[in-house]
Amino acid sequence: MKNSPTVQKDSSFILQVNEPDKVLNFLTERMGFTVAPADILQTGTSKGNLKCIALRNSYGNQYLLPVNNANSRVNKSMGNNTIVINTDDCLREYYNLRKVEEIAFYGKPKYLPEGLAFEAADKWGNGYILLEKRNYTDN
Amino acid sequence: MKNIKILYNQNKLYNEITSDAYYTDQRDEFSIRLVFNGNEHYTIGQKDYNIYPGTFIVINEGTLYSRKIYSDIPANTFAVLFSSSFLSEFHYNSLCDDKYLLDNPYNFNTNNTPTFLETIYPCKGDMMFNLLHLTHHFHNWLIDELLIDEYIYHCLFLFYKLYNQEIVTKSEKLNMLNYKTRTEVFKRLNLAKDFILSNYNQNITLEDISHYCCLSTTHLFRTFKQAYYCSPHQYLMQTRLNNAGHLLKTTDYEINEIVNLVGFDSASSFIRLFKNRFNITPGTYRIDHSKKSA
Numbered sequence: 001m002k003n004s005p006t007v008q009k010d011s012s013f014i015l016q017v018n019e020p021d022k023v024l025n026f027l028t029e030r031m032g033f034t035v036a037p038a039d040i041l042q043t044g045t046s047k048g049n050l051k052c053i054a055l056r057n058s059y060g061n062q063y064l065l066p067v068n069n070a071n072s073r074v075n076k077s078m079g080n081n082t083i084v085i086n087t088d089d090c091l092r093e094y095y096n097l098r099k100v101e102e103i104a105f106y107g108k109p110k111y112l113p114e115g116l117a118f119e120a121a122d123k124w125g126n127g128y129i130l131l132e133k134r135n136y137t138d139n
Numbered sequence: 140m141k142n143i144k145i146l147y148n149q150n151k152l153y154n155e156i157t158s159d160a161y162y163t164d165q166r167d168e169f170s171i172r173l174v175f176n177g178n179e180h181y182t183i184g185q186k187d188y189n190i191y192p193g194t195f196i197v198i199n200e201g202t203l204y205s206r207k208i209y210s211d212i213p214a215n216t217f218a219v220l221f222s223s224s225f226l227s228e229f230h231y232n233s234l235c236d237d238k239y240l241l242d243n244p245y246n247f248n249t250n251n252t253p254t255f256l257e258t259i260y261p262c263k264g265d266m267m268f269n270l271l272h273l274t275h276h277f278h279n280w281l282i283d284e285l286l287i288d289e290y291i292y293h294c295l296f297l298f299y300k301l302y303n304q305e306i307v308t309k310s311e312k313l314n315m316l317n318y319k320t321r322t323e324v325f326k327r328l329n330l331a332k333d334f335i336l337s338n339y340n341q342n343i344t345l346e347d348i349s350h351y352c353c354l355s356t357t358h359l360f361r362t363f364k365q366a367y368y369c370s371p372h373q374y375l376m377q378t379r380l381n382n383a384g385h386l387l388k389t390t391d392y393e394i395n396e397i398v399n400l401v402g403f404d405s406a407s408s409f410i411r412l413f414k415n416r417f418n419i420t421p422g423t424y425r426i427d428h429s430k431k432s433a
Contacts, residue, residue: 089272091269091272091286091289091290091293092272092276092286094289095283095285095286095289109293111265111297116265116268132268134264134265134268136263136264
């Protein structure tokens with residue numbers, strides 16, 4: 001698994017992605033994300049101000065997706081674009097995403113100390129890690 | 140209430156919720172069997188097994204068995220039955236490397252399915268998580284069979300991993316040079332372990348366990364410690380405490396009631412041992428878990 005790839009800001013993650021419009025479609029149509037009611041937010045980063053769309057999923061994850069152009073200086077300077085998405089059912093997501101043409105997989109789901117996860121990438125060059133966190137101390 | 144789902148590849152899922160049932164002279168495919176609530180009694184040959192939440196039993200293809208449910212609270216039982224072809228192919232794939240599989244993809248014999256030690260295994264960690272997901276999808280009849288199959292595949296994958304940990308690795312821990320002696324001693328130790336897991340709520344002694352598994356008390360004590368890193372008595376206490384933890388999380392029974400149900404003599408010794416094991420009192424443990432599930 002790659003290193004933690006996203007930037008955490010005020011308990012939300014700022015997604016640094018290629019083709020944000022397509023990623024927005026992917027996250028809302030395939031991954032069950034919804035656009036938060038106050039849809040355009042301003043957030044400050046060390047690299048300047050970003051206009052962002054706030055996205056949430058049923059698991060309680062919130063992400064800020066910059067609406068800047070993917071080639072903007074701010075996006076480029078913030079490094080790699082792999083998104084960690086928490087899920088409550090990793091194998092279901094793996095199974096469902098296998099039907100999506102735009103997605104390629106890096107291997108099968110793996111059992112990790114944190115839970116069950118798999119890696120995938122979209123055709124625009126963004127990576128995804130879907131992680132089902134499991135609390136092994138409870139049982 | 141009984142539900143059975145037969146998949147396109149003849150794998151089966153079986154769920155039954157009942158407080159009174161008896162099935163005699165059963166013969167099935169290789170199966171993993173567990174309960175989420177209550178308990179279920181199995182008889183395989185001359186041996187009796189009680190399955191409680193947190194454990195499962197495996198029964199090989201063709202083994203003759205009986206099972207009985209008789210409890211005050213309805214037992215929620217679940218079983219995954221693997222078809223001969225699915226199991227044989229999985230086993231074949233687990234033994235061969237990728238290069239060999241490319242040249243010989245279908246070189247497995249469905250009439251020669253693998254057999255496993257029919258004993259009680261711990262149902263925890265990833266195995267438990269996957270089985271919980273599987274039951275959730277099982278009750279959702281609209282779900283795609285291929286997704287169910289994905290879970291069944293993972294259950295078998297995790298069982299192989301568990302088998303390696305619980306049977307292969309533990310038998311190798313026994314300090315005996317002779318393979319045959321080691322295998323026989325390990326089989327008897329498994330009987331001892333199954334006896335404890337099946338009767339943890341009874342007043343059992345080291346002599347009872349020793350008599351059941353046909354090992355002298357000193358031999359049992361010494362070899363049990365080699366395989367399981369604890370004495371039979373410590374194993375019994377751990378089993379009682381784990382089951383008490385389950386009851387604290389899933390029921391609203393009084394502490395004194397739980398003390399009796401899991402086989403402790405007194406509430407004070409239960410609370411002391413529980414605190415040593417979980418670093419928390421039973422009452423706080425229950426409150427913490429009710430907060431988490433709220």
